[in-house]
Amino acid sequence: MNTHEEFERWILEEEALSPEETQRLSRHIAECESCRTLQENLNQNLAFIKNSSMIKPAAGFVARWQQQLALRTKEKQESERIRLILGVLGLMSVLSISSCLVIFSPGNLVNTGLRLSNLLKLVAINIHQLKTMLSVLKIPLLIFSAGSVILMIVYVLVGALSAVTIKRIRKGA
Amino acid sequence: MINISPDIIEQAQNGDEESFALIVETYQNPVYNLCYRMLYNDREAEDAAQETFWKAWSNFSKYDSNRSFSTWILSIAAHHCIDQQRKKRVPEVEIDETMEEIIPERTPLPEDDVIRQEEELRLKKMLAQLSEIDRAAILLRYWYDFSDREIAENLSLSESAVKSRLFRARKSLAQLWYERSE
C-alpha cells in the first residue's frame, strides 16, 4: 500500500512507472484531490514552458557579432603584445638589478672602489693626457650612457604600461 | 534542435570567420532565447549571447566534434548566465517590481498582444522562483530537450544532483498554480 507522499513523488519524479504502478497512481489520483491538482498543475505548467515562444535577438545580431569579433581580436592581440613587452622589461630589470648587486655587493665593493680610485688616480696623474684618454674611453662611455638612457626609458615605459594595464583591468571589471 | 553541417564547424574550428558567422546566424535564436530566459533583460541577454559566441570562438579547440554542437554552445550560454545571475543577485522585492513593468498601462494593446504579454509575465514568474541552476536545468530539459546526463555534464553536476534539482523545480512549478488558484 502506497502512502499519499509516495504518489506525490511518483508524479514529480518523471521516472517511468510499471503498468501496475501507473494503474495504482491513476486510481489514487481519482480519489485524491491534492494529487490530482498537483499533476494537473505540473503538466499544464510544463506544457506552458514547452510551448512558450522563443525570444529572438534584435535584428542585426550577426553584424554586431562581426564588429565584436574584430574589436575583441584587436584587444586580444594588444593585450598579448603588452604582456610580451612587460615580460621582456621584467627580464631586463631582473638582469640589471642582479648585475648591480654583483658589482656593488660587499665582496666586490672593495674591488669596485679600488678600480674606481685607480681610475681616478690615473685621471689625476694623467690629467694632461685626458684628451687622449677620453678618445680611448669614448666607446665604453658611449655604451654606458646609452645604456642608462635606455634603462630610464624602460622604467618610464614599465610605469606607464602598468598604469594603462591597471586601468584596462578596472574597466574590464 | 537545429543542426549545422560538420564541414562548416570544421572550417570555423580552423579559424574561418565566415563559417563562424554562419554558426552565429544559425544559433543566434536558441542562444539568445536561453540567455533572455535566464537574465530577463534585453541588454544583458544580448551581451551574454555575444559573450557566448566569443567564448565558443576562442575555445573552439576544446569542442569535441563527436558531441552535439548545439549542446556545447547552449551549455556555454547556460554557464555564463548562471555566473552573471550570481553576480547581480537582485533582491526578490525588486524582481516583483520589474515584473509589473512588463505590461505598460498607457496604450491599450491588441488582444493578442495582451494575451502574449500575460503569458510572458506568467512564464517570468515561474522561472523567477527557481534558483539559477534549477532554472537552467528546467530550460535545458523542457525547451532544448537535454537528457539528465547532458544537463549534468554541461552544468558540472552529478546526474543524481540533476535529478533532485529537476524534482525540486517541478515541485515548485506544480505549486505555483496551487497558490494562484486558491
Ligand SMILES: [Zn+2]
Ligand atoms: Zn494524494
